[in-house]
Structure formats: structure tokens, C-alpha cells
Amino acid sequence: MRRLFAPVRPDALARALLALAALCVLVAGFQHARLFHRGYAEVEIIGLLFVMNAIGSTLVVLTLIFERAWLFVLGTLSICVPSLVSIALSHSSGFLGFREGGYDGDALVVVVAEVAAVLLALAGAAKASSTLREAP
């Protein structure tokens, strides 16, 4: 648990992978904020979840900026995986009573960004775990 909050500075490749993951998290969070104001605000519960996604994404990116790499990886997975599951549900059986018909450009941006964020964060974590050294 202490390791989760400790500042760490992995090697350059791991840092690059995690930075790209952070960019993807930011894109997905921005899209959620944008979609909230483009009509999802009126959808019960879902609208609130969109705002929480945007706020959570911001906080997660801040953890990486302040070198809490493990917290960043955990945060990325905690936001992006449930979000992707929710999107998949809303496009099939429904999520919290809300159904969507297909993937428009906005939805595709979110899906691609979140899938990329998860993969890049996992790759960065794998690379970092072998070479990680604690920051001075």
C-alpha cells in the first residue's frame, strides 16, 4: 500500500508508455465532459457518471505528473475498464436503463482512447516493474 503512494521514476521507455496512457486518459475524460454538455447531462445517473469520469481522469493524470506511477496505473484501470464495460452494456442489453444504437464518432474516440490507455498503462507498468527505481 505504501508503495502505491510512493513517488517512483521508472526508465525512459516506461515513462513514455505511461505518458501516452495519460494522454489517452485525458482524451477520454475530455470526451466524457464534452458529451455531458452535448446532451448526456439529461440522462439520469449516466450524466453524473460522465462528469465523475472527467474529474477522475483529471486526478489520475495528476498522479502521473507527480510521479505516483502505480497509483496512475491503478486509477487508469479503475476508470477505463468500468467505462468500457458500461459502453458495451449500453450498446447491447442496456446500462442503468439507457441504450444506444451504434458507435458514432464521439463514442469511437472514447472507446479507442480508453482501450489504448489500458494497454499502454499495463505495458508501462510491466516495463517499469522490472527496472523501477525509487526517486531520490
Next chain:
Amino acid sequence: MKRSALAGLTVLFMGCAIAGIGIGEAPAERQAAPAADAVAAAKLRIAAGGAATARGRALFEDEGCDNCHSIAAIGADGKLGPRLDTIDDDAEDIAESIVAPREDIVDGFPEKLMPSDYGQRLSDRQIADLAAFVAAAAGTEPEGDETAGESGEGRGRGRGRGESPGRGRGRGGANG
């Protein structure tokens, strides 16, 4: 300092997005809401409507149509799709739009958002009921036509019909 600046920029950028600064508005917000007297008239039409209209209203809410569409007379304030109380389509065209929502998209609205499986999920009568309710809300239902939905065969579902100029999800809604 560099790290703090990056953090500050991130918070500023996302803060603006979350506050809606520079994001724009929902397409439905560009559609004029009906005037107060039109809303009052729609309430009367819905209240005076037959069983089909009542069932249609219940379906409209149960199916979550109000998440995306606005009908002021019942307090529906969805903004993902076009508002439905200012359209000029009749019940038949509305039924077609429920079954085939991607045939004619109102400018500015997402093309694939509305599920296209209502033709499979709902019965003919349910679709006719929904169409009767929306037509009553919009004031496009001819007087004395409320019983057509009772038989379940009274409204077309787009089968065998050609392209109609009046067809579409809320066509005309932008005109207020």
C-alpha cells in the same frame, strides 16, 4: 516548477471542459421549445387521448425515450435526440421513424445513437401506441383517429412504403 505548470495546465484544461467552457451546446438546444399555449394544448390532447395514447406515454417513459427526446407537455427534457413535440410528422411517419431511425437524421444529431431494434423488441401495437402518443403531443394526430392503434394494425411500420418527404426523426422539429 515545470511539473506544477503541467499540473496547472491539465487542471485548467479539464476544468474548462467540465464547466462546459468552449464545448458548445447540445444540438437539441438549437431547437425552439413550443410556446406555453402549445404545451397546454398538448397536455389537453394527451389527457383526452384514448387508451393507445396512454399506453404510448407509458411506453415512452418505460423505454427511456425521455432520456433522449423532449416533450414539454410531460416534462421530458432529453437533449440527445431531436425534440418531438414540434414535429410535423403524422403517426404513420412517426412509427416508421421508430422502426427505422437512421433513414432520415435531423441535421446536427448523431446518426447511430438511437437503437434500431425497436421493430424487433416492440410489437406492432406498441409501436402504434408510441406513435399515437407522440402524434398527440405534437398535434399531428387527426381528430377521432385515436382508436386506430387499438387493433395493432392501424399504423404502418415502414414496410412496403417508399421514401416519404415527411419521414424522419423529428423532421421539422428544428422549425419549432
